[in-house]
Amino acid sequence: MDPMAQSLITVDALSVEYWTRKGKIRAVEDVSFALEKAETLGVVGESGSGKSTLGLSLIGLGPFPGRIVKGKITLKGKEILKLRKEDMRNLRGKEICYVFQDPMTSLNPVKKIGPHFVELIRTHDPKVTEEEALKRAKKLLKDVGIQPERINDYPHQLSGGMRQRVMIALAITLNPSIVVADEPTTALDVIVQAKILDLLNVLRDAYGMALILITHDLSIVLERSDEILVMYAGHVVEHSSSKDIYSNPQHPYTKGLLKSIPNIELAEQKLEAIAGSPPDLLNLPRGCRFWPRCYYVMERCRQEAPPLMNTGAEHFTRCFLYKEGKKL
């Protein structure tokens, strides 16, 4: 590959395993993607599909006892899994930032909003004075739509939406290359949810960073991301541009997800649900991981696992209904 054409971040065949008492679990298996500047990648999946583990693995914080067993993550040409602990720590918060799911508990309850910023800034650049850091914090708060005076408030004095805005402001403080937002709006109501997501997109463009939006709600990412990664039981089952996913969903799971989104334009719509529940990762079905819930299940699906196939321009699907290059 031409080094000039290098992506901002490339994840190559990443696999994460957990060792539990009952056995080994592959929470993330063979996930690959690349992301450019000012692009958004949506990662969609049910609980336990490995999407959060994937996100945390990017900053080397895979939850204990998880371990990255295979794969390569390249950020700006540097392989970050090979970094020393100290360099990895420096990378967190500066290059890759994380916005967590629960804004209510993601801020230190005994610290005012201002000191959160001061500490973050001074951790990565001790030369900055406290006054300077506070000044920057005020500007950032303004950027995310919070009055700068709230800098002297404690987290409990802010609402959930405001706290999530603070979290986002913290995430963009050091002008990172990538912001990973792990279900940033799950704990918020719909209106605040839309506002927060729009804010993320505005900031993405303003700061020129890449955004990885992890969610269980396909409708959220469809209109806001460039690419979508659909995960099921640790596998990527479909990977394409969000337009393509919407207009031409290929994997039965993606189809099922799309059908379960309510459509305001249809007068009468029966929402369909995907029957069953995700498999136990300790006890995976033989063959395709999705077949017990699949509408189109064939004999072959029960016997062998489908590989991730290139089924169209920049479209990848893990399903036997498709063959390399075309629909069967």
Place this chain on the structure above:
Amino acid sequence: MKSKIKRSMLSKILPGLVSLEKRGLAGWLIIFGAILVGIIVAMNLISPWIAPYNPSAINVGQPLLPPNSQFRFGTNDLGQDVLSRVLSGGGIMLQVSILSVIVCLVVGVPLGLSSSYAGGVIDRVFCLIMDSIYAFPGLVLAIAIAAMLGRGVTNMALSIAVVYIPSYFRVIRSQVLSIKEMPYVEAANAAGSRSRTVLLRYILPNVVPSIVIVATVNFADAILTAAGLTFIGLGVSVDIPDWGWDLTNGQRLLPSGAWWVIAYPGLMIILLALGFTLIGEGLSELLNPRLEQ
């Protein structure tokens, strides 16, 4: 600079004091306990000026006089004034308990924090050590250590501290175990904070309420243990007035009907321990509302 810090600290503490009254029973418990402890501490501090006689001087009156107009609390078998001894006899006990709480804080808190944050083998080993100390009857252990170390305020404080460090360790450890899983700690890690920062700025401040509660309860226990140690003769030398020693002396005289020699110092020990217990109870109710439910 110093006055600035002082002022900012005062401005933080004062509004808190006012709001105590609004916290209902818990607030009043703290206020009442604090007044009790405050009076006893003040009484011991100014005792040289208010004590009618020298508390250590013998034969200031006839031996074993019952309470009368000259000796309000009577005299003991050495002819010492019981009132003077009651007024000034808490000094050693207070010193011992304060010193032991300080030792406990200095040793127990960092140990609990680092051990549970590190986890793994280190944590197991410390837990084992602490649990085995905890499993021992406290007073017996304190007696054994005090007997080994010899007399003196520091030695008493150390022997008491050894007994109580495990309770600090356990409380802090269990708190840290839950706090270190909180999203804000995870967020701090994800933002690239150093372990030291996470431990001192994120976990410690959230553990402080529990530490304060344990420390106040520990104060009460330390006073009783100090009294116990003095009672069996492991305290300081006899010529320093001390409630604990007065108990030892008084229980010999009790059969002869001289109740005043033991009753007044005993009452003082109870009041002092009660004061600290009230503060501890009130604080734990205020700071750990979850326990009420």
